[in-house]
Amino acid sequence: MIFDSTRSKERRAGLREASYILDSKSDVFAIHYSCESFNKYKSTTPRVTSVSIYNLITGEQRCFSIHLEAQIRSFDCDKLSSVELDASERSLLQKFFKFVKAHQGCLWVHWNMKNSKYGFDALSFRYKFLMQRSAPNVKMQYRYDLYVLLKKLYGPNFETxxxxxxxxxLTQRNCLAIRGMMIGIQEADAFDRKEFQAVMESSQGKSEAIGLIVKAAGEKTLKVNASLRDIYGISPLGLILYVADNFVRISKLWKITIGVVGVIFSMWKFIY
Structure with missing residues (x-):
């Protein structure tokens, strides 16, 4: 189409995807997990330390954490041995994948959980490594990467x-009241310092942030760093999409402008 552009096509695809997620008849879960440092182990996948799930519909959260499983087994969390860590992680993953199995067909929104280094495949590998059997699968068609979705909606410069x-x-820009979030390496360092509660709270915060951000994106209320050109591109269709997305605001601005012009015209007639 002569009036179309690659940017407009990407944004329309992103809007359809966001609408599908928010209009889903099934449960929609935002997920994030923490793990040990990728540099700690050279020959195996890092240990999973917590998995947090946020329900977009109800706002409820579920968290599976090594230190919670260790406490259930009366392990000393200040002196966890490798055997005890394995047992606690095994229990964590058993409970998580039991949850997955009970929610087949639901949608999962995540942030860059895309490969065997960090993602659903890495979780499955740790389960198989510890349990010696395959994990219940989260099928590809039910996984939605929020990072990729935001690039479709706003372009690659959606955030600094x-x-x-x-x-x-993004969480800071949109004033989301979520505390305790850390970047991945900070979570790994906190786990090494046995600050298990902080790691779990970071994981919980990120899953909630993912859920709130995808909702705001779908409702077209998300604040981003991208310029209008980044978002809509340069094409007649891009202009149409901008007007459609901002129709109410443009209408109000137009009414104010007409009102101001009317006042100025009335004053001009009175003076002259």
């Missing part, structure tokens, strides 16, 4: 890398 995390920067 302030705080070394676009997710944290």
């Amino acid at each position: 890398n302030e705080y070394e995390s676009k997710l944290l920067a």
Whole structure:
């Protein structure tokens, strides 16, 4: 189409995807997990330390954490051995994948959980490594990467890398009342210092932030760093999309402008 552009096509695809997520008849979960440092182990996937799930519909959260499982087993969290860590992680993953199995067909919104280094495949690998059997699968068609979705909606410059995390920067920009969020390496360091509660709270905060951000994006109320050109591109269709997205605001501005012009015209007639 001569009046179309790549940017307009990407944004329309993003809007359809966001609408599908928010209009889903099934439960929609935002998910984030924390793990040990990728530099700690050279020959295996890092240990999973917590998994947090946020329900976009109800706002309820579920969190599976190593230190909670350790406490259930009466382990000393200040002196967890490798065997005890394995047992606690095994229990964490058992409960998480039991939740997954009970919610087949639901949608999962995540942030860059896209490969075997960090993602659903990494979680499945840790489960198989510890349990010696395959984990229940979250099918690809039910996974939605919020990072990719935001690039479709607003372009690659949707946020700065302030705080070394676009997710944290978006949370700050939109004044989301979420505390305790850390970047991945900080979570790993906190776990090594046995600050388990802080790690869990960071994971919980991120899953909630992901849920709130995807809702705001779908409702077209999300504040981003991108310019209008980044978002809509340069094309007649881009202009139409901008007007459609901002029709109420433009209408109000137009009414104010007409009112001001009317006042000025009346004053001019009175004076002259």
